[in-house]
Amino acid sequence: MIEVQHLYKSFEEKEVLKDISAIFEKGKTNLIIGRSGSGKTVLIKNLIGLIRPTSGEILYDKRNLIAMAKKELKTLRREMGMLFQGSALFDSMTVLENVMFPLTMFTRNNWKEREKRAKFCLERVNLTDADNLYPGEISGGMMKRVAIARAIAMNPDYLFCDEPNSGLDPKTSLLIDDLIHDITKEYNITTVINTHDMNSVMNIGEKIMFINEGRKAWEGTKDEIMTSTNTELNDFVFASDLFKKVKEVENYNNEEG
Numbered sequence: 065m066i067e068v069q070h071l072y073k074s075f076e077e078k079e080v081l082k083d084i085s086a087i088f089e090k091g092k093t094n095l096i097i098g099r100s101g102s103g104k105t106v107l108i109k110n111l112i113g114l115i116r117p118t119s120g121e122i123l124y125d126k127r128n129l130i131a132m133a134k135k136e137l138k139t140l141r142r143e144m145g146m147l148f149q150g151s152a153l154f155d156s157m158t159v160l161e162n163v164m165f166p167l168t169m170f171t172r173n174n175w176k177e178r179e180k181r182a183k184f185c186l187e188r189v190n191l192t193d194a195d196n197l198y199p200g201e202i203s204g205g206m207m208k209r210v211a212i213a214r215a216i217a218m219n220p221d222y223l224f225c226d227e228p229n230s231g232l233d234p235k236t237s238l239l240i241d242d243l244i245h246d247i248t249k250e251y252n253i254t255t256v257i258n259t260h261d262m263n264s265v266m267n268i269g270e271k272i273m274f275i276n277e278g279r280k281a282w283e284g285t286k287d288e289i290m291t292s293t294n295t296e297l298n299d300f301v302f303a304s305d306l307f308k309k310v311k312e313v314e315n316y317n318n319e320e321g
């Protein structure tokens with residue numbers, strides 16, 4: 065579980081995050097949703113200790129990231145898996161080498177052990193027979209799978225995904241969402257996902273926080289999102305025509321029933 069308390073972040077004059085408090089639960093896909101520019105990426109960067117908040121607390125199972133010395137932060141980082149916009153694979157390494165990379169960096173396991181673990185992770189994301197290919201030789205969906213395999217190689221307790229579906233077609237997006245969701249359950253990971261994709265919200269939105277212009281404007285589940293009367297949230301949801309229709313039907317049914 066990750067707990068955020070009264071988090072603020074400003075860049076010079078510009079206040080990007082304003083008094084964000086939230087809990088990201090273990091074994092759940094915790095979604096941060098909001099428009100482009102609302103502060104989702106800045107929030108994730110604060111969570112992983114890549115940028116320092118102006119004020120506020122970030123607690124990793126009670127351990128305060130803000131108070132940590134470099135060495136402690138380094139240890140904590142090894143408990144985190146990360147999946148960033150784009151897949152951020154190393155182009156000059158094969159698929160297998162990409163997944164072995166964190167193991168090479170952070171463990172003293174020998175080559176055979178690292179290879180075994182990397183192959184296991186690649187199998188888990190249903191990517192076999194691609195070990196020796198380079199990122200330039202595989203599809204965007206496959207690259208995303210490699211990035212997920214690499215993110216789970218160290219068996220993380222915390223998994224961060226920034227727009228995991230960017231650049232993917234809707235069908236592949238669903239598969240990637242499902243994969244992240246299943247892995248979260250299987251290994252009981254605290255997973256935090258940034259997205260502005262309403263399909264993802266409805267597919268894997270177990271716990272959703274909506275941020276609008278740097279403030280937490282709403283939180284709830286994917287079922288609650290459909291019946292919410294929060295106007296800021298609805299403006300965001302209604303931007304997608306399909307969900308406008310779904311919501312009209314929901315509201316109609318609620319009035320009827």
Ligand SMILES: Nc1ncnc2c1ncn2[C@@H]1O[C@H](COP(=O)(O)OP(=O)(O)O)[C@@H](O)[C@H]1O
Pocket residue numbers: 075078080098099100101102103104105106107
């Ligand atoms: N390093 C930075 N310096 C100044 N402003 C920044 C920096 N990083 C992000 N911002 C600003 O913070 C706001 C939120 O950005 P971001 O978190 O990337 O939005 P989102 O991920 O929701 O699309 C934007 O207005 C962006 O320009």
Ligand SMILES: [Mg+2]
Pocket residue numbers: 104105106226227258
């Ligand atoms: Mg972003």
